[in-house]
Amino acid sequence: MTTAPTIETERLVLRQPRASDLAAYTAFIMSDRACFVGREHSRFSAWKCFSAEAGHWMLHGYGPWAVTLKGAEETVGQVGVWQPEEFPERELRWLIWDDAEGKGIAYEAALAARDFDYRVHGTRTLVSYISADNARSIRLAERLGAHLDKDAHPLDPNGLVYRHPGPEALS
Amino acid sequence: MNAMALDIPVLETERLRFRMLTMDEYEAECAFYATDRSVGVGGPHTPREVWRTLSFLIGHWVIHGYGMWALEDKATGQYMGRAGFLNPGDWPEPEIGWTLMEHAEGKGLAYEAALAVRRFAYETLGWTTAISLIKADNARSAALAQRLGCTRDGVFHHAIAGEVPVWRHPGPEALA
Secondary structure, eight states, rough: BBBBOOOOSSSSSEEOOGGGGGGHHHHHHHHHGGGGGGOOOSSSHHHHHHHHHHHHHHHHHHOOOEETTTTTSSSEEEEEEEEOTTTOOOEEEEOOOOOGTTSSSHHHHHHHHHHHHHHHHHOOOOEEEETTTTTHHHHHHHHOOEETTTOOOOOOEEEEEEEEHEEEEEE | OOOOEEEEEOOSSSSSEEEOOOOGGHHHHHHHHHHHGGGGGTTTOEEEEHHHHHHHHHHHHHHOOEEEEEEEEEETTTTTEEEEEEOOOOSSOOOOEEEOOOGGSSSHHHHHHHHHHHHHHHTTTSOOEEEEOOOOOOOHHHHHHHTTOOEEEEEEEEEEEEEEEEEOOOOHHHHH
C-alpha cells in the first residue's frame, strides 16, 4: 500500500494530505463554496471525506493530492484523480480554497495531476464531473481541453461530464 | 517520484492476527452494516457508505499514523471484525474501539483484541490515557468496557450520534 508521491510544478507542490491540512479542508467542504461538490454539514463527515481521500491512495495507488504553493506549509486546495465507488469513471477533480482562487492554481495542479496519471499509471481517458451551475469549473475544464461528453453517465441529473483529451491527443 | 509504502504494524494475540483493512472486507462489512448490530457505530449504512467508511478507516492510518486493524482468525484467516484507534476531527481525544462481525461474537475476541490495542497505545504510541465512546444503548460494549477496567467519565456531544457516554481506561501505571 502506498501513499501519495510528491510532485512539483512551476509554482506548486502536490503532496500527501496530512492531519494539519484538515482544518482548511473542513472549512472549505462545510462552506457554500462546496455546494457543487457535495457540501458536508458536520466536522465529523468532513473528517470522513478527508480521510477517505487519503485512504484512496492506499487502496488504489492514486488519489487526491494536497496542493501547496512552493515553500508554504498550508494548503490552497486538493487536486487529483480518484474514483469513489459510485463514480462510473475515473475523475480528475479540483477543489481550491476561497482565498486561492483566480491565480490559475487549479489549472496548473490539474495539468500536473492529469499528466502524472497518463504517464505513470497509463490511464487512457479521464473525465471531470461538474455541476451545470458551476461556471468556473466548466471554464477550467474547457481551458484544460476537455469537452462536454453527452454520452457519458453523469453523477446526478444536474451533472455534466467533461472528457479530457487523452494521452495521444496531448503528446 | 517518492511514493512511500505505509507498513502498519502487525500484531498477534492468542487467537487473532491484526492486519491492514482492505476492500476484501467490503462484503462482510456490508452484511454487518445492513443490520441493526451496526447501530452502535453509526449504522445501518448502504454499501456506498460502507465503501466510504472503509476508505476513511484506511486513510486514518495515513493521517494519524494509527487506526483500526482488521482482525483475522489466526487458524482460518476469516475476517472477524476490527479493533484499534479512532480520532476523527471532532473527537474529544483519540479512542480505543472494537467492532465484531456477528459470527465472531460471544468468544471473548473483542476483549482479547482490546487488551492488545490498549497495550499498543501505552507501550508503542506512548499514550498516557485512553477512552472508549460507547452509545448508551450498546450494552455489550459497555459490559466489555467494564471488564477492561474502564469507568464512566462524562459525555461527549456528537454532531450526529447525540450524547455518547465516555468510558475512561485505566492508565499505564494502573495496569503495570
